[in-house]
Amino acid sequence: MKPSLQLKISQHLTLTPQLQQSIKLLQLSTLELNQELERFLQDNPMLEREDGDGADFSPGLPNSGSASGEQERSEPTESPREDAEPTSFDEAGEWSSMSSGGSSRDDDDDTDFQELQAAGTTLRDHLDQQISLSPLSDRDRALVRFLIEALDDDGYLHQTLEDLLPLLPAELEYELDDLSIALRHVQHLDPAGVGARSPQECLSLQLRAMPGSETRDLAQKIVDQHLDLLAERNFARLKRLLGCDDDALRRAHALICSLDPHPGSQHSVQETRYVVPDVVVRKLRSRWVVSLNPEAMPRLRINSLYASILQQNRGSGGALTSQLQEARWLIKNVQQRFDTILRVSQAIVDQQRQFFDYGDVAMRPLTLREIADQLELHESTVSRVTTQKFMATPRGVFELKYFFGSHVATDTGGAASSTAIRALIRQLVDAEDRKKPLSDAKIAELLGQQGIVVARRTIAKYRESLNIPPVSLRKTI
Known part of the structure; x- marks a missing residue:
């Protein structure tokens, strides 16, 4: 075939860097957004956070009030106080706030809690402290500590003593009986149930540590011999085998249910993760209205010093000129992110107003397509907005996805x-x-x-x- 030149006209979608950034920011959670903004702040000297005194720009704040259909999006609307820290809904169903000036007591409480959390001992430390005070010989104490190190975070010993024996130094000439004796020492430590090799043994150890009584003895017999029947709720057969009446079995059952199958968990260090809601829902004049949460919105602006230097040296800015443009793009995209979240949230609340009045039983079926058609957005945009974005309501804090079903x-x-x-x-x-x-x-x-x-x-x-x-x-x- 003879080569030739041809002219062809076609249409295709090109994602500009600004549009790509807008899409990325929209799908980020509040935590991820702050992490991304910190990266921009470190890389771009033209961008800075506001300190709260007369801001030049704060994304979403001009529109942080109600997303009412009766007002244009560019108009300022009623918003939460910018100098307040939202904490929870009060008895009247309003999002309560607390100014920083009167929060010294709570700050102290938070500090105390953090200190207590940092000072908390692990399960192994707690057991080791008890062993240090025991009258054991150095040889036996070392063996007990060896078993303590083999426990998991719940206090269970999952490896058999036969598997652990070869791990001990051969020159010390430990035997299996030595390990068995050491395990009994571990099982007598606090918390009761630690060192168990199965949930059944864990419950049995806790019962043995209790003072003797008829209920305790009956519960011990159930755990040691008939735990499978109790798990099956086969109470009729249990009464026949144990020769007891309903009241006795009920008391023994309640005692067993009060036991802790994970005795070591009380010493495990768990990081508490808090959710910062992106929007807050209030009822104003018999209508549910959405407003942006100021605590979730980063406060950004252009660095005035660098901007004035660049303005005085027009045409020779170089890298600063492109960084200024990038900063403006970022501020605009952050603004657009919160505008979109506000619009979608208000549309969801309008569709699910019965839920806010009457609870879960009044939730109506809702799809992403309905919200997308209502707001003239793409369905994928609504999906990004409703993922990892949270709404604070008088009924609790919910992810926006919760309202779709x-x-x-x-x-x-x-x-x-x-x-x-x-x-x-x-x-x-x-x-x-x-x-x-x-x-x-x-x-x-x-x-x-x-x-x-x-x-x-x-x-x-x-x-x-x-x-x-x-x-x-x-x-x-």
């Missing part, structure tokens, strides 16, 4: 939200007779009487998502 048909031709059905299942289970708990089929029948057609397997799926045990495990004496 599949629907189930009703007899009247309408639809019920899966969230509402879960709430109804929870209500039915909470109100059931514990001696005759409701089966999945019975729950489906009761929902059917309310006009909600749900299959038994769907009930089972929703029940499992609520961490509700099956009917056999909910039965009591």
Whole structure:
């Protein structure tokens, strides 16, 4: 074929660096956004955070009030105080705040808590302190400490003594009996149950550490010999085997349930993670209104010193000129991120206003497509906005994704939200007779009487998502 030149016209989408940055910022959580902004602040001298005294720009603050359809987005609306720190909703359902000037007591409390947390001892340290005070010989104390190091964070010894024996120095000539004696020393330490090799042994050790009583003795017998029957809630067979009545078995059951199957967990160090809501919902004049949370919004501006130097030396800015443009892009994209979050949040609240008035049972089915069509946005944009973004309401703090759910048909031709059905299942289970708990089929029948057609397997799926045990495990004496 003879080569030739041809002219062809076509259309294709090109993502500019500014658009790519806008998309990236939109999908970040509040924590991730702050981490990304710190990187920009370190790399770009034209960008800086405001210190709160007469800001030149604060993303979202001009529009941080209600996302009302009655007002233009560019108009300032009612917003939370900028100098306040939102903490929680008060008894009236309002997002309560506390000024920094009167927070010295709480600051001290926080400091004390952090010091106590830092000073907390681990399980191994706690056990080692007890061993240091014991009258054991140096040889036995070293062996006990060896077993302590083999425990997991819950206080269990998962390796067998036979597997641990070869790990000891051969020249010390330890035997299996020495390890068994050392393990008994470990199992007599506080907390009770530590050093157990199974959950059954853990519960048994805790019962043995209690003062003797008829209830304790019955519980000990159940744990040592019939724990499988108790797990199956086979109370009738337990009463026959133990020769006890309902009251005695009920007391023994309650005692066993009060035991801790993870005795070492109280000494584990757990980092508490807090959620900072992106938006706050209030009820104003019988309407639910969304406003941006100032605590979640970074306060950025152009560095005035560098900007004035650049203005005085026009045409010779070089790298500063491009950094100034990048800073302006970033500020604009952060502003747009919060504007979009505010618009989507208000649309969600408008669609789910029954939830805010009456709770989970009033949640209606909602899809990303409905919000996208309402706001003339792409569905992927709504998906990014609702991921890892949180809303503070008088009913709690929820991820925006929480307000979306599949629907189930009703007899009247309408639809019920899966969230509402879960709430109804929870209500039915909470109100059931514990001696005759409701089966999945019975729950489906009761929902059917309310006009909600749900299959038994769907009930089972929703029940499992609520961490509700099956009917056999909910039965009591």
